[in-house]
Amino acid sequence: MANAYLWAFLPIGYLFSVVVEGVILGLALSRWHPWRHRLFAAVWLTAATYPVVILVLPTLFPAPEQRWLYLICAETFAPLAECLLFRLAFHRECQVPISSQWRDYGAIVVANLASFGVGELLTYYEFWDHWLIAE
Numbered sequence: 001m002a003n004a005y006l007w008a009f010l011p012i013g014y015l016f017s018v019v020v021e022g023v024i025l026g027l028a029l030s031r032w033h034p035w036r037h038r039l040f041a042a043v044w045l046t047a048a049t050y051p052v053v054i055l056v057l058p059t060l061f062p063a064p065e066q067r068w069l070y071l072i073c074a075e076t077f078a079p080l081a082e083c084l085l086f087r088l089a090f091h092r093e094c095q096v097p098i099s100s101q102w103r104d105y106g107a108i109v110v111a112n113l114a115s116f117g118v119g120e121l122l123t124y125y126e127f128w129d130h131w132l133i134a135e
Helices: 003-028 035-060 064-091 098-124
Strands: none
Touching: 003 035, 003 098, 035 064, 064 098
16 A cells, blocks of 8 residues: 555544544443543544554555455554553553453453444445545
């Protein structure tokens, strides 16, 4: 995939991911987190990992037959990094029970898988072609 396409896709894909992941995080994060933390988490966690997933990893696995390697790396990196960031930001200084912490991490993983799945579905149906001009 050409770098110009990846850069053009970045803001559109980012907003899409924030919306999908924001809905899930808003509903699924434990009650220990106020709504402003939940919304902040959707924007911030995606901002921290999305550029790596969209700009860096595709250049490491550029061939179409390497797509499975890209997907494994991207869908492992993003949730792990986001869980770590969430832990550092929201679980370090408070008394969140361990069961709620695991719920939060599960919500982050589900949110990532949902944005990936819906994004792949939209790619399959060529939805993104309406937003971007391919080279």
